[in-house]
Amino acid sequence: MPTLAVVGLQWGDEGKGKIVDLLSSEAEIVVRGQGGNNAGHCVIADGKEYHFHLIPSGILSPAVICMIGGGVVIDPASLLKEMKELEDQNISFEGRLWISPYAHIVLPYHRLLDAQSEREKGGEAIGTTGRGIGPCYSDGVARLGIRICDFISPEIFKSKLRSILPIKNRFLEKSIEIEEIIDAYTIYAEKLKPFVKPLEVELASEIKRGRKILFEGAQGALLDISYGTYPFVTSSHTTSGGLALGAGVGPQSIERTLGVIKAYTTRVGNGPFPTEFHEGETSLDPKTAREFGTTTGRQRRMGWFDTVLVSHAIRLSGVTSLALTKLDVLDQLPTIKICTGYQLDGQKWTFPPPCIEDLERVTPIYEQVEGWQTNTSEIKKLEEFPKNVRLFLNRLESLLEISIDIVSFGPEREKTWKRKSFF
Template sequence: MQAKTAVVVGAQWGDEGKGKIVDVLSENFSVVARYAGGHNAGHTVIIGGQKFILQLIPCGILRPDCQAVIGNGIVLDPIAFLREVGKLRDLGVNVDKQVFVSNRAQVILPYHRMIELAAESAPGRQKIGTTSRGIGPAYEDKMARNGLRVVDMLNSNLLKTHIQNACHEKNAIAHALFGTEPLNPAQIYEEYVKAAEQLAPFVTDTAYLLNQAIRDGKSVMFEGAQGTMLDIDHGTYPFVTSSSATAGGAITGTGVGPTAIGTVIGVTKAYVTRVGEGPFPTELHGPEGEDLRARGHEFGAVTGRPRRCGWLDLPLLRYSNMVNGTEWLVVTKMDVLDSLAEIPVCVGYEIDGKRVDTMPADVRGLESIKPILTTLKGWQEPTEQIREYDKLPKAAQEYLRFLEKESGARIGMVSTGPDRDQTMALPDFAQALKSLEA
């Protein structure tokens, strides 16, 4: 880790426990910057038994001396942001001194939610399994160069004109395609001009802030949302999110240069989960999947949706490590496997009778995969109270060594429970983190 910076990414389809890991790691960083997604991404952090659910604000906010930055790659729902700010204030968090919002971030408005909800529910449309929070349509407007940025929202005349023009267009489209009732632009303006006043104190040029922090020798962590396999370019398209969830998104989503990134840390569960539609080669159906879901409490932090569950997929992890340039892996939820006598792991794919070692690009190829499984010995001992790697059961250590050998990245940290202190860093990783401290 030469530069005092690190990108933390989800190595699977999201929900890997990045929130907890970013919170644990933030002890070593002066700034945590979120670079992609919107309030469809939920991070649950448990500190001393107290639960914090964050949607937009980076997990570094829970460290009193850490700055929390919302980068330009985010799509910001101002109402959701202010609601989250209010909840954190009520919990005694000093959001007013710690949170910074990019003036270049795109704004989600009510018509984005209207369009997404109508499209996802329309007969004959391919269902992606979105959260219907307006994320996709906001990114569509951004790419069509028709979006509203935070800096524009602070100009009341511009905000009013934009809402009037956009509602005229979106109401007509939604009514023609989906029969949706029109939104009232005057009502939207009244709500959002008030929101803009409350948002204004948080707004700054975060690209300048982050680059200055790096120049000053401060340590900066870049936090992704969702996971690699939901990335708009590299994921299981079209069942993906609308932004760059991979490590590359940290560059475009914050305004720092690629040479400023010191290392990439991937977060993977000891098994795999997925929310929503789309291919999932190692998915378990029936009692095994239900058992894994129950033991892992696999329900969305924001939506409450049950997650699909399956065994660890090593070809997927190799692919993820490749496109992210992952140096270190953090393995979460080891404790969920504690009771198993045997643990199947996917080591390769079979498509149309042929062995395939790489991730196919097309959905048909993904859906026709037969996973090639090997079985590792389970440890059948509780790991929740263990805080040192050397004290893990021998079979658990062998499971981790196998994962490391097959995935191409070094294991730096292991999590055996949801609380902040249920985490252990391996010596080399702990030493690398030490070098980041200002």
């Protein structure tokens, strides 16, 4: 059963898009199982830059079928816009994009309620992307959601909207008229209907046939709705288990899990960040490190690598192998810090405290390693890495007790070292 999940092990933005694009050349099917257009991947291939929010990054490999599972929340306008942008770059979707009828759709009131909620929270705001993802997932749990299967049936869509919209209007600062939604969304439905297929049935069949299937995660484990830095989290399960559920298959269908980590740590939005750089602590610059969100354009907060949080993420997803990205960002540092534990109230912690109030009070325990101060962007094989790079990688492997089998040292496909084939 050649199946592999790719999941982020930090707060998202680990470089999953590049890794999925790289491995898609070996895969036959790529499946997205959770999140929405709050996710953002940037992939550079053949000198071109591609941006993904809902469509699996595997679409760049012409022979790959891409599936959007029932655990994804879909903003139809955003999906169509993304498809158009990719079609303008000569990417074909014919016979290659499948959408689950079980997926919920994001509606205008979800975005409005998202923005309204953030404003009302003021200084306590989560720092969401404002795309309506949380309210859409909330509606699913409250049984007020509208799914793709409803959306592509005009009469069912209108009927459900007539029932739900008055409830939403009670909470909106300005009411929405039903015609405002119907007029636009009817057109969206007509355009997307040809891509809606019994994805879960087909996927189960392809797994039995032994097809090479890649499950593409969105966001990162530290944003998981249950096990992340709650409440500063996303609204879906970002682990391999959540990915299987969102794709409509059993957890045993995922044979191996590749966890993606940066050589340091970043976070967008609010929430605890134990290893965040203090002002003047390092020469690393968000601009040169390209640390701006694909979805929001917001500058990411930066910090040292945190083995406490990454080990937590590895446990959550049953990770079997690691991919380390953005090694080149550390190229010019004379010394590099690695967080190996926390001090809290006189005690050492090797796992993160569940309460963010405690996580905000921890003092990181660091060990320091020598930098390599060498350009790594032209390296082709492991033996060419400077000695201190290999020592850094070996130390992370030792602390995390898992093998680093992919190393990325630049945004382009070719700036990657891979220990083995994954299919």
